Amino acid sequence: MKEVDIRPTAIFNEYLHLAKIDTKEYFASALRSDISCPACDSLGKHTFDKNDFAYCLCEKCQTLFVSPRPEAEAFNDYYTNSPSSKYWATTFYKETAEARRQFIWEPKAQLISEVLDKYRSTQHQVIDIGGGYGIFAEEMQKIFSEKVIIVEPAPHLADVCRKKGFIVIEKFLEDMVATDVPNGSKTFVSFELFEHLHDPEKFLQNLLTLMNSGDIFIFTTLSSTGLDIQVLWENSPSVSPPHHLNFFNPDSVGILLEKSGYDLLEVSTPGKLDIDILSNNGDKVKDQFWKTFLQKAGDDCKQKWQSMITQSGWSSHMMVVCKKK
Numbered sequence: 001m002k003e004v005d006i007r008p009t010a011i012f013n014e015y016l017h018l019a020k021i022d023t024k025e026y027f028a029s030a031l032r033s034d035i036s037c038p039a040c041d042s043l044g045k046h047t048f049d050k051n052d053f054a055y056c057l058c059e060k061c062q063t064l065f066v067s068p069r070p071e072a073e074a075f076n077d078y079y080t081n082s083p084s085s086k087y088w089a090t091t092f093y094k095e096t097a098e099a100r101r102q103f104i105w106e107p108k109a110q111l112i113s114e115v116l117d118k119y120r121s122t123q124h125q126v127i128d129i130g131g132g133y134g135i136f137a138e139e140m141q142k143i144f145s146e147k148v149i150i151v152e153p154a155p156h157l158a159d160v161c162r163k164k165g166f167i168v169i170e171k172f173l174e175d176m177v178a179t180d181v182p183n184g185s186k187t188f189v190s191f192e193l194f195e196h197l198h199d200p201e202k203f204l205q206n207l208l209t210l211m212n213s214g215d216i217f218i219f220t221t222l223s224s225t226g227l228d229i230q231v232l233w234e235n236s237p238s239v240s241p242p243h244h245l246n247f248f249n250p251d252s253v254g255i256l257l258e259k260s261g262y263d264l265l266e267v268s269t270p271g272k273l274d275i276d277i278l279s280n281n282g283d284k285v286k287d288q289f290w291k292t293f294l295q296k297a298g299d300d301c302k303q304k305w306q307s308m309i310t311q312s313g314w315s316s317h318m319m320v321v322c323k324k325k
Contacts, residue, residue, distance in 0.1 A: 003276050006100050015092055016240065018084035023051050023242055026082055030074035038200050039063045039252035048234040053241035055234070057224075061252035064224040066245040072198045076172070078242060079154060089156045093133045101135050108191070109139035111270070112218060115321055116187060119216055119265060124185040127151060129173050130193040134161040151176070174199075174206050187216040194221035195244040204260040211324040217262070218321050225249040226316020227274040227309050228281075235284040237277070238316060250313050253320055262322040271317030275306045 037044050037058035044056030044067055056067045079085050116124075123146075128137050131150030140148050151169045152158040158170040169180050188207060197203050207217060222229065222238055224247035229236045238244060248256065250267045257264050278285060279302075282294050297305070309315050 003273050003280055005103050006096060008096065011092055011095055015084060015087055016237075018087050019082075019240070019243070020051060022078065022082040022084045023053075026078040027052070027070050027074050027242055030070035032068035032070050035065070035067045035069050037061065037063050037252075038065055038246055039248055039256045050234055050239060051241050055239070058252070061255060062224055062249055063252045064229075064239075064247035066241060069198070069245065070242070075198050075242065085154065086156060089132075089154055089160075093157075097133060097135060101139070105135045105139045109136060109143060111319075112140070112189060113143045115218060116216070119321065119323070120185075120187065122185050124187050124216075125149060125182050127181060127186055127188045129188055129190040131161055131166070131168075132157055134164045134166055136189075136191065137161070137166055138164065149181070174203055176206065176210060178210055181210050184212075185215065186211060187218065190217075190219040192220060192222075194219050194248070195246050197246060200246055200248075200256060201260055204257070204262065208261055208324055213324055216265075216321065216323050218319070220317065220319045221253075222247050223249045223269060223316050223318040224252075225314065226269065226271065226318070227314055228277040229316045231278055231287060231290050232281055232284055235281065237281065248318070250318060253318070257320070257322050261325060263325050265321040265323060267313075267321075268319050269310055269313050269315035269317060270319055271310055271315030272306060273317070274309050274315050275302045277316075 036042060037060070040058060040061045040063070042058050042060040044058045044065060046054055047057040048055050053066050054068060055064055057064050125146060126140055126144065127149045129151045131137055131152045134150060137148035137150055147166065149167045149169065150161045151171065151173055152161055153170060153172045155170065158168045161168045169176065171180070188211070194200065211217070222244065229238055229247065250269065253267065254264045278290060279294050282291070285291050285294065
């Protein structure tokens with residue numbers, strides 16, 4: 001898999017262009033407040049600015065996060081109404097749906113199935129938080145007979161999922177109550193959402209109110225200590241405000257989960273694109289070793305390095321499995 005397979009350059013660049021315009025429209029006048037590290041509550045140190053957003057780095061746990069942070073209402077308005085969000089939900093999803101099914105959602109459904117086989121011994125309801133276009137839910141139903149429930153606050157995406165026959169809860173997770181979900185055993189999943197959250201601890205605490213003891217939560221997010229993010233830093237395309245506000249890592253995410261009332265079961269970094277992302281952004285690489293490596297290393301060598309990065313926990317794509325105590 002290459003980055004261009006799931007993020008075609010022209011479409012992705014147009015999305016980033018629209019998002020930059022929307023940033024001024026939706027956040028220029030928003031009230032902003034300083035926050036402490038969302039993982040360990042330490043004070044962060046300002047490290048760079050990007051698109052009028054300030055990023056701090058926690059020197060204790062290496063979490064990268066936006067602070068001062070605009071008020072939550074500005075983000076809710078942005079994700080519900082902005083042209084760039086609608087472009088992502090319509091044009092981007094539509095144009096990349098089948099490629100992402102092949103390269104992301106089919107393998108991810110199989111991976112989640114294997115994780116559930118490892119940690120679940122009873123029948124359970126799968127609930128996809130931020131279900132988007134519903135492709136993961138479609139792939140999961142090829143493995144599990146019971147329909148996946150989708151939580152999707154964006155009206156245009158919620159409508160797409162309903163037309164595919166799914167039960168859709170059109171709310172932000174933070175606004176859900178226990179009666180919104182079934183009473184029985186549940187597994188919640190969430191992909192590439194956690195880095196967007198205005199208040200990760202609030203999200204986790206409200207999720208707890210929807211779970212029974214032993215229920216599982218599986219999520220993927222971006223790691224601040226991942227290779228391509230570390231090398232590119234403020235020039236990383238993954239550091240893209242107002243979308244990505246929180247960059248935890250395999251150590252700091254455990255701190256957050258513990259204080260929020262979860263048992264951490266496992267953390268892995270199953271990413272496949274770190275080296276490819278560096279190659280695609282070679283003009284922004286400052287470190288001399290990586291400049292030379294990207295110029296001289298062959299495809300086989302790059303693949304070996306990617307495998308090592310993935311297996312050793314240093315990819316920027318992180319998967320976390322936890323449960324309610």
